[in-house]
Amino acid sequence: MQLGSSHHEDFDFPIEKFELMLKTNEVLFFDAAEFENIIGHYIDSGRLALAKKALKLALDQHPKSVNLLLMKAELYTFEDKFEKAMDLLEDLKSLEPNNEEVYILMANIYSKQDLHLQSIAILKQALKIADDLIEIHSIMGMEYLFLEDFENAKESYIKCLENDENDYTALYNIIYCFDFLNQNEAAVQFLKGFLDKQPYCEVAWHQLGKLYFEAKDYEKALEAFEYAIISDEYFIGAYLEKGKVLERLKKYAEAIECYTLTLQIDDPTAFAYLRIGKCFLKLNQPEKALKHYKKALHEDPLLDKVWLALSDYHVKIKDYKKALYYINKAINIDEENVLYWKHFAIINLELDNIKDSAFGFKKSLELGNYELETWITRTDILIELQHYEDAIQTLNHAEVFFTNTAELEYRYAGIYFQLGEIEKSKLHFDKAYALDSNYRYIMRDLFPDFNL
Structure with missing residues (x-):
């Protein structure tokens, strides 16, 4: 193989240049950063054989590049060669004791082996030298979650949020931890404190509204979702949650308006059509309800709740044959659903299908009803x-x-x-x-x- 000549220098894209080199059997020069991009591209696309080939050539040309050696350790990790990866990382740690990427990769190796406490211990070392504290705290949070240590996970994600108030992933994880700890009131107070500093954070208002909804404080939930919408008028989730609150408050016409807005803001969803249909049914407008159920079905024929709604609709008008047809559709989608089998049993009872009814009740009992x-x-x-x-x-x-x-x-x-x-x-x-x-x-x- 010969080192490529200058006529290859006009290549704009390192990956194309690298792949041409493989075809022509020439060896072209790439700087270390180009090799990092090439190897990273192949790792991200799951083409590990090409990543390894590129890494070998890269280390031939840049044998002392720490970033390339880190990539070598990463490839070892992908292949579950943990001992080789750790030996290499220990060497790199001695060479560059303040390189946080070394610590992060070591923590990842421990995590892959379910050694989460060791992973956390390494990350705590990294905190002493890291520039990017958010990434370290975020990884630590995940390690604590693996251990089901929700209290420490919550504290890690709170530190993420303290360093970046726009880290919504951390915010979601904090509320997730509060939920597992059954600390709903503490979660409410946390979100209120956060909103004092970030009053236009639609995600925080949305989460606060959901907490109020769970507590059946529907007026406060409604207010929170309205603030979420003020903060982001295109926030579909807030409109959907607001619609659910309005349903609980028996304000069905307003709920319909809310759900209809979601259809105008974004692509229509089966869920929105389903909720609109249920609201029309509450308003004693069965024809409009049926129309929206069918629209929901068109959007997502695998949404079993729509088939259930259609079955219930036909039970109410005493068309039990159609009701049975629709509940069978729901069961075909989710045959482990207790409610569907109970409906199946009751409908068959109405049709005097005694044996089928007995079977339906048997299934619902087996599934825990x-x-x-x-x-x-x-x-x-x-x-x-x-x-x-x-x-x-x-x-x-x-x-x-x-x-x-x-x-x-x-x-x-x-x-x-x-x-x-x-x-x-x-x-x-x-x-x-x-x-x-x-x-x-x-x-x-x-x-x-x-x-x-």
């Missing part, structure tokens, strides 16, 4: 189907959550009567009657032949 009503409805369906053993098993499970419950005991009594186990039947009936005699109508409704 342990309401007494769910246990009872499934039991009653099994009684109607004369699946008495399954009904007893369902009651046994229900009793784990609802001990000494008259409604369950009466059903035990009736089932055992049907099975001819009279002593057990009488035992449960006496217990049920002692718990609450008002529920004895259950025997008449479910077991008309019952007679002890």
